[in-house]
Amino acid sequence: MKSPLHVAVTGAAGQIGYSLLFRIASGSMFGTEQPVVLHLIEIEPALKALNGVVMELEDCAFPLLRGVKATSSLEEGFGGVNWALLVGSVPRKQGMERKDLLSINGKIFTEQGRALARHAAADVRILVVGNPCNTNCLIAKNNAPEIPDNRWFAMTMLDQNRAVAQLARKANVRVDEIRKMAIWGNHSSTMYPDFSNAEIQGKPVTAVISDHAWLENTFIPIVQKRGAAILEARGLSSAASAANAVVDTVRALTTPTASDNYFSVATSSDGSYGIEKGLIFSYPTKSDGATWEIIRGLPVNEFSQARILLTENELKEEKALIRDLIPH
Numbered sequence: 142m143k144s145p146l147h148v149a150v151t152g153a154a155g156q157i158g159y160s161l162l163f164r165i166a167s168g169s170m171f172g173t174e175q176p177v178v179l180h181l182i183e184i185e186p187a188l189k190a191l192n193g194v195v196m197e198l199e200d201c202a203f204p205l206l207r208g209v210k211a212t213s214s215l216e217e218g219f220g221g222v223n224w225a226l227l228v229g230s231v232p233r234k235q236g237m238e239r240k241d242l243l244s245i246n247g248k249i250f251t252e253q254g255r256a257l258a259r260h261a262a263a264d265v266r267i268l269v270v271g272n273p274c275n276t277n278c279l280i281a282k283n284n285a286p287e288i289p290d291n292r293w294f295a296m297t298m299l300d301q302n303r304a305v306a307q308l309a310r311k312a313n314v315r316v317d318e319i320r321k322m323a324i325w326g327n328h329s330s331t332m333y334p335d336f337s338n339a340e341i342q343g344k345p346v347t348a349v350i351s352d353h354a355w356l357e358n359t360f361i362p363i364v365q366k367r368g369a370a371i372l373e374a375r376g377l378s379s380a381a382s383a384a385n386a387v388v389d390t391v392r393a394l395t396t397p398t399a400s401d402n403y404f405s406v407a408t409s410s411d412g413s414y415g416i417e418k419g420l421i422f423s424y425p426t427k428s429d430g431a432t433w434e435i436i437r438g439l440p441v442n443e444f445s446q447a448r449i450l451l452t453e454n455e456l457k458e459e460k461a462l463i464r465d466l467i468p469h
């Protein structure tokens with residue numbers, strides 16, 4: 142048996158946490174040969190609820206779960222962790238401007254970035270889920286210059302999975318017959334689900350789905366607004382599907398990507414496809430199991446270019462709003 146991986150989850154008593162922790166502890170995330178120790182981080186008022194979750198984890202008697210820490214201390218919570226899944230954040234309330242949300246969460250991610258740099262293991266990798274996830278990731282990363290750029294990620298896998306499901310349903314094929322369905326840009330309503338490079342049973346999507354108006358005018362908005370549709374139907378935001386996407390993202394980053402596929406994750410832009418360097422931007426990405434890279438040289442047609450620019454501009458605006466939280 143390998144030695145245990147230490148995995149921190151913030152917001153562990155929240156909705157996503159309630160689905161996610163059990164998937165990690167059961168082996169879905171790191172495989173059935175990899176023991177884990179969970180470091181669960183919450184704010185003080187949620188520690189009682191978190192204790193209940195810890196009791197339930199215990200009651201599952203997961204063979205791979207070698208320990209659980211529950212704490213509100215970042216020093217204790219991030220101490221020696223190999224992965225940090227930053228799920229906790231403050232939700233947008235009625236009357237709150239985007240600027241307010243960015244600044245409230247910005248402070249949380251400033252602190253978490255600093256604490257990760259000080260206390261995490263040397264190989265730590267960080268996936269930000271709490272919204273606005275791209276910009277929260279940007280803030281944390283810039284407050285932890287000791288941690289290399291290529292260890293920071295923000296989640297757009299849920300958007301990819303939603304896009305795959307919609308294409309499969311429209312074309313009446315299985316979801317695993319959809320390939321190369323990448324999300325570009327921000328995890329927000331400006332994201333661009335790029336059907337132009339995606340494939341169905343090895344053929345271009347546009348060759349299989351002849352209804353191009355559906356692709357441009359129905360498919361894209363369905364994916365962009367799926368979170369809102371779930372909130373409207375359930376009265377609560379997506380949680381199990383979000384937790385599933387966290388598992389998928391970590392697996393995608395830690396296992397080799399099939400040669401006929403890629404996946405979506407937001408990472409620190411190196412300027413690829415003309416995107417401003419340093420923005421946390423979702424790109425089509427591949428992994429060899431240890432390291433990852435942005436897929437280069439994909440054709441970007443005029444339609445895609447306009448969509449990519451729109452989502453990049455939104456990320457630049459968000460960055461301008463939190464300028465003060467980024468040390469110079």
Ligand code: NAX
Nearest residue numbers: 152154155156157183184187229230270271272296299383
């Ligand atoms: P919940 O409100 O159920 O849970 C959030 C938890 O975070 C709460 O228990 C809260 O006490 C905790 N928390 C708040 N501030 C904290 C801090 N400073 N340190 C540690 N914990 C803290 O939200 P949930 O439904 O679990 O969603 C969590 C986040 O994921 C939200 O920001 C949400 O917007 C975001 N999402 C991101 C998605 C993505 O694809 N990137 C999709 C799903 C989800 O909407």
